[in-house]
Amino acid sequence: MSRWVAIAVAVTALCAVTATPASAHGWGPSGSPGAAGLGDPYFPLDGNGGYDTRHYLLDLRYDPATDMLRGIATIRARATQNLSSFNLDLYALTVRSITVDGRSATWTRDAHELTVIPRRTLRRHERFVVAIRYDGVPQTEVDPSLGEGGFFNTDDGSLVAGQPHGAAGWYPVNDHPLDKAAYTFRVTVPAGLEVLANGVLRSRRTQHHSTTWEWNAPDPMASYLTTVDIGQFNIHSYRARGLRYWDGVDPDLYTRPVPRTGGQFAISQSADSTYKRLVHTVDVPAGGGQMSFWVNRDTEENWDFFFVEAHTVGRDDWTTLPDANGHTSGDTGFVCPFSLELHPFLAHYESDNDDGTCSPTGTTGTWSAVSGFSGGYEQWSIDLSAYAGKRIELSLSYASDDLYNFGGVEVDDITMPGGAGSTSFENDGNTLDGWTVPGAPAGSAANANDWIAGTSADTPTPVGQLVDQALAREPDAIAFLSNLFGRYPFVAAGGIVDDLRGLGFALETQTRPVYALDFFEDRNGPPNSSVIVHELAHQWTGDSLAVAAWQHIWLNEGFATYSEWLWSEEEGQASAQEIFDAVTSRPADDPFWTLKIGDPGPDQLFDTPVYDRGAATLHALRLKIGPDAFFRLLRLWVRRNAGGNVTTAQFIALAERVSGQDLGAFFDEWLFTPARPASLPPTVATRRAAKEVRAADRRHALERLRR
Numbered sequence: 270m271s272r273w274v275a276i277a278v279a280v281t282a283l284c285a286v287t288a289t290p291a292s293a294h295g296w297g298p299s300g301s302p303g304a305a306g307l308g309d310p311y312f313p314l315d316g317n318g319g320y321d322t323r324h325y326l327l328d329l330r331y332d333p334a335t336d337m338l339r340g341i342a343t344i345r346a347r348a349t350q351n352l353s354s355f356n357l358d359l360y361a362l363t364v365r366s367i368t369v370d371g372r373s374a375t376w377t378r379d380a381h382e383l384t385v386i387p388r389r390t391l392r393r394h395e396r397f398v399v400a401i402r403y404d405g406v407p408q409t410e411v412d413p414s415l416g417e418g419g420f421f422n423t424d425d426g427s428l429v430a431g432q433p434h435g436a437a438g439w440y441p442v443n444d445h446p447l448d449k450a451a452y453t454f455r456v457t458v459p460a461g462l463e464v465l466a467n468g469v470l471r472s473r474r475t476q477h478h479s480t481t482w483e484w485n486a487p488d489p490m491a492s493y494l495t496t497v498d499i500g501q502f503n504i505h506s507y508r509a510r511g512l513r514y515w516d517g518v519d520p521d522l523y524t525r526p527v528p529r530t531g532g533q534f535a536i537s538q539s540a541d542s543t544y545k546r547l548v549h550t551v552d553v554p555a556g557g558g559q560m561s562f563w564v565n566r567d568t569e570e571n572w573d574f575f576f577v578e579a580h581t582v583g584r585d586d587w588t589t590l591p592d593a594n595g596h597t598s599g600d601t602g603f604v605c606p607f608s609l610e611l612h613p614f615l616a617h618y619e620s621d622n623d624d625g626t627c628s629p630t631g632t633t634g635t636w637s638a639v640s641g642f643s644g645g646y647e648q649w650s651i652d653l654s655a656y657a658g659k660r661i662e663l664s665l666s667y668a669s670d671d672l673y674n675f676g677g678v679e680v681d682d683i684t685m686p687g688g689a690g691s692t693s694f695e696n697d698g699n700t701l702d703g704w705t706v707p708g709a710p711a712g713s714a715a716n717a718n719d720w721i722a723g724t725s726a727d728t729p730t731p732v733g734q735l736v737d738q739a740l741a742r743e744p745d746a747i748a749f750l751s752n753l754f755g756r757y758p759f760v761a762a763g764g765i766v767d768d769l770r771g772l773g774f775a776l777e778t779q780t781r782p783v784y785a786l787d788f789f790e791d792r793n794g795p796p797n798s799s800v801i802v803h804e805l806a807h808q809w810t811g812d813s814l815a816v817a818a819w820q821h822i823w824l825n826e827g828f829a830t831y832s833e834w835l836w837s838e839e840e841g842q843a844s845a846q847e848i849f850d851a852v853t854s855r856p857a858d859d860p861f862w863t864l865k866i867g868d869p870g871p872d873q874l875f876d877t878p879v880y881d882r883g884a885a886t887l888h889a890l891r892l893k894i895g896p897d898a899f900f901r902l903l904r905l906w907v908r909r910n911a912g913g914n915v916t917t918a919q920f921i922a923l924a925e926r927v928s929g930q931d932l933g934a935f936f937d938e939w940l941f942t943p944a945r946p947a948s949l950p951p952t953v954a955t956r957r958a959a960k961e962v963r964a965a966d967r968r969h970a971l972e973r974l975r976r
């Protein structure tokens with residue numbers, strides 16, 4: 270336990286909520302209960318006082334068929350006071366037995382606290398071992414402001430990623446970055462499944478249809494940085510520049526969509542800024558009728574949409590038609606009103622509310638559409654009875670915005686009233702059966718590609734290949750970051766990508782970050798090495814140097830984001846100065862400037878300014894103290910605090926020492942003033958930097974997306 274813990278305990282002991290009697294025995298020292306929290310101003314009950322953990326052995330059994338987790342957590346710790354009882358954080362799971370130094374102990378529970386009462390008082394400085402047998406079905410924690418985190422059940426196993434806490438959802442833990450420890454994960458799963466965790470793979474043994482994987486993470490680690498990921502994974506282990514890597518990617522991410530029937534289907538393909546139409550004219554019978562088809566969708570939720578358009582031939586009565594099976598809604602997404610600039614034709618169905626949102630009603634019709642991932646084929650049924658007896662033009666349409674284009678949509682097995690236009694797009698001499706591909710409507714840019722009829726092999730690159738290309742940059746990223754911060758701090762590296770749709774964030778889990786696959790879905794840009802650099806930068810700033818309290822979060826996110834800026838420059842993309850200019854060109858009345866990133870509050874921990882203003886603070890510091898002092902400061906900051914916990918005050922003090930300047934006013938303006946720094950010159954953002962900023966905003970929007 271660092272001295273920061275000692276201070277925190279002294280404060281929180283006053284408000285300890287445990288009600289455990291002191292040792293009932295008449296011998297030994299008298300003890301008092303350890304505090305139920307470490308006194309973090311944002312999360313006062315996270316972590317516990319009175320002891321310091323050294324090592325966790327998590328011996329776990331997990332069965333994806335039932336989601337049941339059975340565990341024995343063996344925790345080696347040292348008392349920092351005479352303890353009559355002490356707490357661990359544990360959420361929801363059932364405790365079966367507890368021993369302290371091999372002797373059974375009693376315990377009490379409340380929502381997040383497990384209070385352990387050993388048979389005798391533990392003396393200050395005494396080392397002890399607590400072993401807890403527990404089981405249950407772990408629940409994903411849902412924070413109303415920060416979203417989901419912790420333990421996620423996946424289609425074939427589980428995934429763990431949660432910040433600022435979440436470890437307590439799957440093992441008993443002193444759940445605060447102030448109490449780092451080494452970990453050993455011994456995880457038994459049905460044979461045929463893989464297990465990834467932090468650190469180094471020590472062994473893998475199969476017996477009686479079960480496989481036990483043992484991962485060892487000897488470097489001290491904050492509990493929120495622990496991860497165990499179970500399921501089908503392609504594990505790629507290799508060594509580069511003396512460092513061992515384990516990457517795990519879900520094999521499902523390499524599969525391509527296949528036609529629902531036959532050998533061909535209609536494929537939208539993938540490109541930015543497109544409005545693709547697959548069009549057919551139909552004479553709707555006098556008694557009405559319906560169109561039906563099957564669609565497989567993988568589009569960027571809220572930004573790219575699939576919909577059915579219709580208008581009477583010769584008339585400007587355009588509208589979109591709802592799916593009678595319920596897949597469409599009037600939701601205009603995040604992309605509107607921007608979409609109206611990109612695709613003015615959409616004004617037929619959507620209108621700008623002039624407050625950043627849109628209404629699902631336009632000049633001639635209404636908006637019914639869908640966005641996101643369908644997870645396989647879904648059948649749509651479009652009622653055409655409103656057009657009974659008329660000749661209409663129907664269009665299966667896909668509109669994309671200018672960033673991050675996913676795999677797109679595939680359509681198969683269309684049936685039309687009257688039969689003409691019914692098709693499976695087979696290669697039978699009349700592949701399109703009367704359907705045409707007229708290109709984007711007036712006002713939109715020309716489509717870079719468009720609907721085709723083709724086979725599975727003609728679909729866009731599977732995301733797994735894009736993941737591989739991005740993960741292949743890990744050694745380059747680590748070499749780059751080592752130049753910036755000094756030697757890589759841990760025994761191993763790697764990354765984990767599961768097919769958990771809607772995870773929506775990446776987390777710098779120590780040695781092996783977990784990435785939402787959304788980050789790699791873009792079929793049109795270069796592989797996303799930016800997010801790799803971000804999470805790997807955290808290995809130094811966030812993991813090796815962990816926050817002493819959550820209010821210092823900008824020391825994590827500002828540094829990781831600034832690493833992305835420097836990497837962008839290194840890669841020949843926008844320079845750090847250009848991105849800084851773009852970020853700071855936000856006008857003074859932009860809400861971006863209202864967050865005090867030096868103390869953002871528990872609900873704003875991961876808001877955009879913590880990242881972008883944090884990075885801008887570092888760039889402004891570089892401009893103020895000069896590049897030599899700045900880059901010397903970065904290395905010194907990391908070297909002095911390696912393996913420990915850090916505060917903003919410590920960083921300011923070191924920056925003043927290295928630069929020889931009084932930086933109080935500078936940091937006050939950048940970190941603690943809810944306004945655009947007055948010292949900023951007026952700036953003009955370059956086009957590519959402005960796009961960079963929008964991409965960053967998009968990543969943050971992704972982070973807020975939850976299933």
Ligand SMILES: [Zn+2]
Pocket residue numbers: 803807825826829
């Ligand atoms: Zn981050």
